[in-house]
Amino acid sequence: MTTEPFAPLGREMDTSRQTCTYSPGDQSASDCGVKATWHIAWDTSLENGLACDPHMAVARARFMFVDTHRVGPECAMPGTAWDFDNKRCIYPSDPALAETQAEEARPKVATA
Numbered sequence: 001m002t003t004e005p006f007a008p009l010g011r012e013m014d015t016s017r018q019t020c021t022y023s024p025g026d027q028s029a030s031d032c033g034v035k036a037t038w039h040i041a042w043d044t045s046l047e048n049g050l051a052c053d054p055h056m057a058v059a060r061a062r063f064m065f066v067d068t069h070r071v072g073p074e075c076a077m078p079g080t081a082w083d084f085d086n087k088r089c090i091y092p093s094d095p096a097l098a099e100t101q102a103e104e105a106r107p108k109v110a111t112a
């Protein structure tokens with residue numbers, strides 16, 4: 001099995017229900033759709049995705065990513081930011097926000 005540096009990403013995903021964004025072939029019919037347990041930042045521009053336990057295992061085995069944390073209520077929601085220090089997502093208006101946090105990009109599907 002080859003290891004790609006980064007996961008190939010497809011279309012933007014509606015993650016309002018926090019479902020896994022694994023989608024082989026980038027077809028909505030192949031969307032995993034299981035409730036996600038992990039949030040993955042694929043790169044430093046915060047391309048990100050959500051994964052269930054089996055697909056997190058796939059991501060760990062095959063792809064590079066910059067950070068991951070357990071899905072919380074803020075994950076992949078509009079207007080949130082990735083908090084690397086505290087391993088979670090936050091709304092930037094949160095007074096606990098430390099220093100500068102990049103705004104989170106819209107989640108995209110992982111296609112392989």
Ligand SMILES: [Zn+2]
Nearest residue numbers: 020032052055
């Ligand atoms: Zn999945």
Ligand SMILES: [Zn+2]
Nearest residue numbers: 039075088089
């Ligand atoms: Zn998150």
